[in-house]
Amino acid sequence: MTEHMPPPAQGCRNTPVLKERGQREVFCGLTGIIWLHRKMQDAFFLVVGSRTCAHLLQSAAGVMIFAEPRFATAILEESDLAGLNDAHAELDRTVSELLARRPDIRQLFLVGSCPSEVIKLDLGRAAERLTVEHAPRVRVLNYSGSGIETTFTEGEDACLASMVPVLPKTDARELLVVGALPDVVEDQMLALLDAMGIGPVRLLPARSIDANTAVGSNTKFALVQPFLGETHDALTRRGAAHIAAPFPFGDEGTTAWLRAVADAFDVSDATFAAVTDAPRARARKAIAQASDALTGKSVFFFPDSQLEIPLARFLARECGMLPVEVGSPYIRDALHGPDLDLLPEGPTISEGQDVDKQLDRCLAARPDLTVCGLGLANPLEAQGLSTKWAIELVFTPVHFYEQAGDLAALFARSLKRRAVLDRGASAVAAE
Amino acid sequence: MKLTVWTYEGPPHVGAMRVATAMKGLHYVLHAPQGDTYADLLFTMIERRDHRPPVTYTTFQARDLGADTAGLFRTACQDAYDRFKPEAIIVGASCTAELIQDDPGGLAETMGLPVPVIALELPSYQRKEGFGADETFYQIVRALAGPMERSERVTCNILGGTALGFRHRDDIAEITNLLYELGIEVNVCAPLGATPTDITKMGRAHFNVLLYPETGEAAARHLETTCGQPYTRVVPIGTGATRAFIEEVRTLSGSTAPIDDQGLRQTWWTRSVDSIYLTGKRVFIFGDATHAMAMAKVARDEMGFEVAGLGCYNREFARPMRALAKEFELEPLITDDYLEVERAIEAAQPEMIMGTQMERHIGKRLGIPCAVISSPVHVQDFPARYSPVMGFEGANVLFDTLVHPLVMGLEEHLLHMFREDFEFNDAAGPSHHGGHAPKPVEKAPAPAAEPETAPAGEVVWLHDAERELKKIPFFVRGKARRNTETFAMGQGITEISVDTLYEAKAHYAR
Secondary structure, eight states, X not given: OOOOOOOOSSOSTTSOOEXXXXXXXXXXXXXXXXXXXXXXXXXXXXXXXXXXXXXXXXXXXXXXXXXXXXXXXXXXXXXXXXXXXXXXXXXXXXXHHHHHHOTTOOEEEEEEOHHHHHTTOOHHHHHHHHHHHHTTXXXXXXXXXXXXXXXXXXXXXXXXHHHGGGSOBOOSOOEEEESOOOHHHHHHHHHHHHHTTOOOEEEESXXXXXXXXXXXXXXXXXXXXXXXXXXXXXXXXXXXXXXXXXXXXXXXXXXXXXXXXXXXXTOOHHHHHHHHHHHHXXXXXXXXXXXXXXXXXXXEEOSSSSOHHHHHHHHHHHSOOEEEEEEESOOOHHHHHHHHHHSOSOSEEEXXXXXXXXXXXXXXXXXXXXXXXXXXXXXXXXXXXXXXXXXXXXXXXXXXXXXXXXXXXHHHHXXXXXXXXXXXHHHHHHO | OEEESOOSSOXXXXXXXXXXXXXXXXXXXXXOBTTGGGGHHIIIIISOOSSOOSEEEOOBOHHHHSSOHHHHHHHHHHHHHHHXXXXXXXXXXXXXXXXXXXXXXXXXXXXXXXXXXXXXXXXXXXXXXXXXXHHHHHHXXXXXXXXXXXXXXXXXXXXXXXXXXXXXXXXXXXXXXXXXXXXXXXXXXXXXXXXXXXXXXXXXXSEEEESOHHHHHXXXXXXXXXXXXXXXXXXXXXXXXXXXXXXXXXXXXXXXXXXXXXXXXXXXXXXXXXXXXGTTOEEEEEESHXXXXXXXXXXXXXXXXXXXXXXXXXXXXHHHHHHHXXXXXXXXXXXXXXXXXXXXXXXXXXXXXXXXXXXXXXXXXXXXXXXXOSSSOOGGGSOSSOOOSXXXXXXXXXXXXXHTXXXXXXXXXXXXXXXXXXXXXXXXXXXXXXXXXXXXXXXXXXXXOSSBOXXXXXXXXXXXXXXXXXXXXXXXXXXXXHHHHHHHHHHTOOEEOHHHHHHHHHHHOO
């Protein structure tokens, strides 16, 4: 198997980060519910918030809201704001009503929002009280998905971190893989680990509350998503050890991630090669086919999900793109460091946002491809820039070997489409 | 607390955004936490706008709360002015900022900005999107417009068009043309397309055309009081309403110019023989009050449907809705709870629903065709093609919209004739894509011991009657079942036989 290009001499780990504060064009953590509830099949997410929160979930969930989703909003009304005791009684009533209607629910998350945080509604205490009331059938937990505290994917982090303290204790030397992945990707990952003789592998979040996810001082955990800082800290507090690695995007990222896990579990080079050589070759071939349109093109990332740094690393090293600016809502060395090491020096690394200033930088740079949210995408297209809307990268299967080609194709599609339409327009003009 | 999954309306500050985005040269500074920018994508995605909504959010975070959120607001306001140089600014708070009580209006007024600053008070925990739009437009008009000398020629303002409005773009084009034909120029169309400077000139118009009471009525009343401008009460949806609207405009303007209705095809289309089968189709109508009420009249008087249910989600219009429903001998459904709407539709068993995006999905679940006639709507109802619902072309559009979901006359006739045919019976599936290959016939299950219990409870369907019922095409079977049961109960019959079925059919024959 041919090796990857060597890591850059410098990398971006020590690049001074442009830290900005100002208007942020980002989602709040409540949006995490939309993919988390698909993953945790026995969980219900009850947001305690305002009509704005319900409207956000409706707008973000699109057509999904017309299925029977396992999430809802308890909308605060004028009377709830008047006195706090009243609010707790109201919440108890709402939860009883909900659990009576959905007897299949085993885990209930009370999700805090900006309004509930600002009025200091104690959802932690409510969760404890309701756990006692509805034990043993239902476990009630609490986390905040509010915009004042969480940005987009941090909602998943807050949710998983809320589960860590109540996970059973184990002394077994086990691998715990942390981060919600689409089922198909999760299965591929488990098959690869199994083939290397690593097991049993535990998952957080698991598909149901009955899965044997446990944690202890012999647990080693690996993250498959870069936005799990709080969960990382909570697991460390329970004695588990983090396996630092780049994130499993593309051939290189997946191989490096698997290598770090294999090293932690003493897998021989021969076994590792036997398991990974064939899927690596497939991934490289698929990336090569999909990334023609990307080579030599510049790319600009607006902050959104914290996936930006590992994705920029993939696009730069495996698709030949030239990152101009890589914006991330938050950057943590323990999580993003290994990817920053591999990202060739050059781009501005920015943390946080002042959206008007960032738009000025973007328009001045006129990148070939801009990765941004849906509030910015059409306005930038109208200014002649090609965009890739970022939220799709959170919903679509993009991790590990078999999805590497699809991942490159997601970025290439925007550029190909513009080329097709421009060619069509000039053909018409020529007639 | 109210448990909610779907909401017909967003919070009131989204209504204010609809006004700000509709206008030009106006900027909205919204005191709101990080995350509330989600609402931008309603405009950039659903309505496909090619620019960002003119809204600056303070996007405060938890760490700002202990410190100086008021200072954050002032900075955001100053930056927005410096960057966008708007002709006027509106300021307000979203639901969370309402709780921290920074008073954006008071803060902005003390900043000494060289343009009008209009403060909005939008109670997020009591009111909703429609109110937010109406109130915002009213405050802008109140702050900027005043009595003026009337224009020399007869002109009018068009009130109520906003961003994210259902077909507002094309309705306004259609009505503007109609007014031109009547010899009336449009002075200002607002909020859609107007600048704050335009608003200051609204007093020049002779009268106002109020197209959307939900988003323009407060401003219309204000202009009537302060500028002495009367406003139109008829919303020109449907041929009849359009003619009534024209008469109203003639009265207000003195215009006698003839109207060319050559392009109006709806009246002939509804009279052509293929439409006879539309007669008495039972429809359930739900949406915003203006569209629902107008469509009820169109359905009854122009399409020949029977209105089986009528309602709206905006309580502000409960009174006129009740009055109209009384005229239709119906109990109106005034609710913002989609589960209640679903129950009402199930009970009414209509043959078609005219509703919003929510009803489209309820219809899908219940197997009832649906035409979308009101907000909230999704991206497909902001079409590229010209598709007003107002005026004569609007009537043409409505005819097509209301007929497409239904099985047309000839088609329905053929389905009746061949209902036992191996290709056309409803177990055979759709007739294209090879769907008409007969499904493998299952062994007929042994006849269940008679009598078979029906879901209705009190009345029991005998086996033969149940089998006869299955021969009726699926799209009218629900109605036949319900009619027969009602008939049986009315007659004190507890067991429905084939005879009962046909007696009921005769009873309800039209």
